[in-house]
Amino acid sequence: LESKPVDYFQALLEPLHAADIADLLEQLSGGEREQLIELMGDLFDAEVYSHLDYTVREDVVEDLDTEKMAEIVNDLASDDAIDFLEDLDEEEQRELLDAIPAEDRAFYEKHLSYPDESAGRLMQREVVTVPSFWTVGQTIDHMRDKKIELPDDFYNLIIVDPSHHPVGMVKLSKLLRTKRPTPIANIMWEDMKIIPVNMDQEDAAYLFRQYGLVEAPVVEEGGRLVGVITVDDIVEVLDEEHEEDILKLGGVKEDDLYSDVVETTRLRFSWLLVNLGTAIAASLVIGLFETALEKVVALAILMPIVASMGGNAGTQTLTVAVRALATNELTTSNAFRIVGKEVLVGGINGILFAILMGLVSWAWFQDPALGGVIACAMVVNMLAAGLAGTLIPLGLEKLGKDPAIASTVFLTTITDVVGFFSFLGLAAWVLL
Amino acid sequence: LESKPVDYFQALLEPLHAADIADLLEQLSGGEREQLIELMGDLFDAEVYSHLDYTVREDVVEDLDTEKMAEIVNDLASDDAIDFLEDLDEEEQRELLDAIPAEDRAFYEKHLSYPDESAGRLMQREVVTVPSFWTVGQTIDHMRDKKIELPDDFYNLIIVDPSHHPVGMVKLSKLLRTKRPTPIANIMWEDMKIIPVNMDQEDAAYLFRQYGLVEAPVVEEGGRLVGVITVDDIVEVLDEEHEEDILKLGGVKEDDLYSDVVETTRLRFSWLLVNLGTAIAASLVIGLFETALEKVVALAILMPIVASMGGNAGTQTLTVAVRALATNELTTSNAFRIVGKEVLVGGINGILFAILMGLVSWAWFQDPALGGVIACAMVVNMLAAGLAGTLIPLGLEKLGKDPAIASTVFLTTITDVVGFFSFLGLAAWVLL
Numbered sequence: 116l117e118s119k120p121v122d123y124f125q126a127l128l129e130p131l132h133a134a135d136i137a138d139l140l141e142q143l144s145g146g147e148r149e150q151l152i153e154l155m156g157d158l159f160d161a162e163v164y165s166h167l168d169y170t171v172r173e174d175v176v177e178d179l180d181t182e183k184m185a186e187i188v189n190d191l192a193s194d195d196a197i198d199f200l201e202d203l204d205e206e207e208q209r210e211l212l213d214a215i216p217a218e219d220r221a222f223y224e225k226h227l228s229y230p231d232e233s234a235g236r237l238m239q240r241e242v243v244t245v246p247s248f249w250t251v252g253q254t255i256d257h258m259r260d261k262k263i264e265l266p267d268d269f270y271n272l273i274i275v276d277p278s279h280h281p282v283g284m285v286k287l288s289k290l291l292r293t294k295r296p297t298p299i300a301n302i303m304w305e306d307m308k309i310i311p312v313n314m315d316q317e318d319a320a321y322l323f324r325q326y327g328l329v330e331a332p333v334v335e336e337g338g339r340l341v342g343v344i345t346v347d348d349i350v351e352v353l354d355e356e357h358e359e360d361i362l363k364l365g366g367v368k369e370d371d372l373y374s375d376v377v378e379t380t381r382l383r384f385s386w387l388l389v390n391l392g393t394a395i396a397a398s399l400v401i402g403l404f405e406t407a408l409e410k411v412v413a414l415a416i417l418m419p420i421v422a423s424m425g426g427n428a429g430t431q432t433l434t435v436a437v438r439a440l441a442t443n444e445l446t447t448s449n450a451f452r453i454v455g456k457e458v459l460v461g462g463i464n465g466i467l468f469a470i471l472m473g474l475v476s477w478a479w480f481q482d483p484a485l486g487g488v489i490a491c492a493m494v495v496n497m498l499a500a501g502l503a504g505t506l507i508p509l510g511l512e513k514l515g516k517d518p519a520i521a522s523t524v525f526l527t528t529i530t531d532v533v534g535f536f537s538f539l540g541l542a543a544w545v546l547l
Numbered sequence: 548l549e550s551k552p553v554d555y556f557q558a559l560l561e562p563l564h565a566a567d568i569a570d571l572l573e574q575l576s577g578g579e580r581e582q583l584i585e586l587m588g589d590l591f592d593a594e595v596y597s598h599l600d601y602t603v604r605e606d607v608v609e610d611l612d613t614e615k616m617a618e619i620v621n622d623l624a625s626d627d628a629i630d631f632l633e634d635l636d637e638e639e640q641r642e643l644l645d646a647i648p649a650e651d652r653a654f655y656e657k658h659l660s661y662p663d664e665s666a667g668r669l670m671q672r673e674v675v676t677v678p679s680f681w682t683v684g685q686t687i688d689h690m691r692d693k694k695i696e697l698p699d700d701f702y703n704l705i706i707v708d709p710s711h712h713p714v715g716m717v718k719l720s721k722l723l724r725t726k727r728p729t730p731i732a733n734i735m736w737e738d739m740k741i742i743p744v745n746m747d748q749e750d751a752a753y754l755f756r757q758y759g760l761v762e763a764p765v766v767e768e769g770g771r772l773v774g775v776i777t778v779d780d781i782v783e784v785l786d787e788e789h790e791e792d793i794l795k796l797g798g799v800k801e802d803d804l805y806s807d808v809v810e811t812t813r814l815r816f817s818w819l820l821v822n823l824g825t826a827i828a829a830s831l832v833i834g835l836f837e838t839a840l841e842k843v844v845a846l847a848i849l850m851p852i853v854a855s856m857g858g859n860a861g862t863q864t865l866t867v868a869v870r871a872l873a874t875n876e877l878t879t880s881n882a883f884r885i886v887g888k889e890v891l892v893g894g895i896n897g898i899l900f901a902i903l904m905g906l907v908s909w910a911w912f913q914d915p916a917l918g919g920v921i922a923c924a925m926v927v928n929m930l931a932a933g934l935a936g937t938l939i940p941l942g943l944e945k946l947g948k949d950p951a952i953a954s955t956v957f958l959t960t961i962t963d964v965v966g967f968f969s970f971l972g973l974a975a976w977v978l979l
Contacts, residue, residue, distance in 0.1 A: 419826065434796070
């Protein structure tokens with residue numbers, strides 16, 4: 116990287132899309148990245164920054180001076196600028212806000228006062244509004260007025276009443292196809308979804324998906340229009356939520372692909388510690404049956420199979436339930452039916468695998484009674500798996516917790532404990 | 548459901564959005580659903596259908612006659628109609644195609660010839676094209692022409708050359724703000740992404756996300772424009788891919804929330820069977836150390852802890868790797884660094900938990916040598932977990948397989964086998 120002149124890199128990067136430059140920066144190690152950004156000079160701009168991954172941004176921001184940061188914030192659309200400001204710690208935020216024009220500063224301060232991951236953080240304030248008493252002609256003339264600054268991308272006009280409440284929306288394609296004297300109120304559609312500024316971004320994303328929205332007005336308390344959310348912001352939210360769901364189910368707190376070794380180790384540690392606790396709990400259950408294990412060594416050999424099958428059947432149920440809760444497909448009105456179905460599915464598969472494993476054990480250890488014991492334990496544990504796989508996420512949701520986050524650990528604790536207890540307990544009772 | 552008159556239901560459902568009616572239908576059991584659809588009469592239309600979940604659609608389609616189906620297909624936008632046709636079996640497809648106008652039929656037949664989950668299936672053919680030699684005025688006049696049918700929603704015009712190749716796009720907002728005599732070619736942007744009709748829908752979604760696209764032209768071989776993909780289709784694809792990723796990692800073949808008990812049991816069975824195989828393999832490893840287990844029962848009590856910690860650490864790594872592969876963040880250029888990092892993280896956490904668990908075991912069984920054995924086995928298994936958690940998904944990707952689908956089962960097989968073998972093997976060597 117050092118042997119080449121600065122021009123070389125700039126010429127190399129110049130033709131690339133900002134998103135691709137960002138990808139390139141992400142792939143480098145911390146030190147190389149810092150070097151390249153220095154070499155890039157003005158090529159490192161707001162656009163490239165906005166495409167970087169969150170973890171990488173934090174790294175990059177540390178190396179920028181306030182002047183460069185202020186330049187980036189001024190160049191970003193308001194929603195991306197908010198993203199930028201969010202990444203900074205309080206002191207840096209203060210410093211940066213002091214360096215940008217007073218008018219913008221007030222806006223950003225207000226925005227940062229909205230809750231994290233709310234519609235207010237997601238929206239952009241640049242929105243094209245038209246009073247409801249205008250005609251199509253007036254609207255078009257207004258938009259043609261060079262003095263008026265319009266956002267880069269917009270697909271609808273938002274029609275507002277005198278107190279600036281949104282009353283309808285007009286598609287640009289509709290506007291183009293309508294004669295000038297028509298009142299704008301005649302061509303607006305009124306059943307748009309209005310999003311309160313405090314709404315959680317996940318709920319906003321749900322509305323967009325459910326109703327196939329492209330744009331939705333955002334209002335503050337009292338109903339005044341304060342901004343607009345577009346579908347491209349929603350694509351990002353969906354992506355984030357997707358990442359969150361999948362990582363939480365896998366026992367990872369946050370995406371640590373770009374974190375360094377120490378940070379990653381720290382992030383993973385706490386989940387593993389919880390898991391150690393539950394694993395020890397399961398071992399205590401095994402410990403209850405020391406005498407049985409001493410007498411019949413086959414029990415030690417077979418017991419992981421019962422626990423493993425329960426864990427896997429439970430994970431299947433859990434995955435479907437967590438996903439259904441996230442998409443609002445599992446609700447209180449059908450919860451009872453779904454739980455019943457999952458227990459039934461667990462029971463049927465339990466019986467099938469009980470027969471299979473019973474025969475395998477019988478053949479392996481030449482002991483029909485042992486086969487019977489493992490078969491019964493298998494059915495019990497897979498019924499428990501179906502029950503726990505649905506009730507745990509439903510319960511967490513009821514308590515207002517995210518069902519994805521701790522479900523897996525609760526589930527495997529239950530299937531391990533039930534698996535070991537039913538198998539070893541039955542064995543102790545029948546075989547000894 | 549039966550006691551009320553038909554009008555009652557129609558009055559009840561009338562004011563609801565189609566997406567909400569679809570949700571209601573999804574929540575009902577099969578029999579109730581059939582009944583309600585019958586009661587709904589004309590209220591059950593293309594729009595409601597297009598919002599139904601795939602599994603439910605299959606169910607619903609069985610109860611419709613060809614006439615009703617043809618009506619639905621005619622009312623749907625072309626991309627949704629394709630969706631509808633895809634759900635049918637071949638015979639029904641043929642029957643339905645014969646019942647719709649010949650012109651549309653040819654179009655649908657062509658569309659159905661594109662590969663499953665390709666851009667061709669996703670696109671809509673309704674697209675507003677403008678020859679590159681027109682002026683803004685001509686374009687606006689053309690769009691105002693009542694005789695010309697335009698799609699309901701569009702945000703860009705696609706500018707084409709005489710051989711119908713896309714050469715640029717013009718935002719409607721830009722069109723509105725430009726003077727009539729300006730040539731349309733002067734205001735178009737040319738660096739749009741052009742999507743080949745055979746591109747996988749996941750790759751198309753990647754382009755939309757990476758470059759923040761709202762609309763992209765789709766071309767057939769040779770470069771002729773055949774349709775357009777809009778971001779709302781992409782939102783659905785992202786949602787589907789999300790579902791696929793999360794379900795596959797959880798060992799579920801497809802979303803079976805709305806499947807009946809028998810179907811669900813069948814879908815879950817094959818994965819559980821694979822898991823039974825690997826669980827038996829792990830037990831065979833345990834069986835190798837029968838003598839050690841007979842002599843030291845503490846080994847049977849502690850061995851699940853080693854396996855469980857390896858499995859969980861491996862799942863963490865695996866989740867991050869699968870996710871990074873899906874978003875193209877893990878590539879051959881940084882694979883080596885990421886694998887190294889994960890092994891290091893596994894090693895460090897391995898040492899920390901080895902110390903912890905070593906002390907716990909020592910205290911529990913009053914045996915320092917046993918503590919040492921479990922500590923060593925823990926380090927070995929967590930190193931293996933870091934290695935397997937990255938190499939398995941990378942290997943599957945290299946082989947052209949989906950890394951999500953079988954990663955978990957390979958991983959737990961490895962962590963179980965390595966966990967049991969290192970712990971029991973070391974114990975047999977040191978303690979006996």
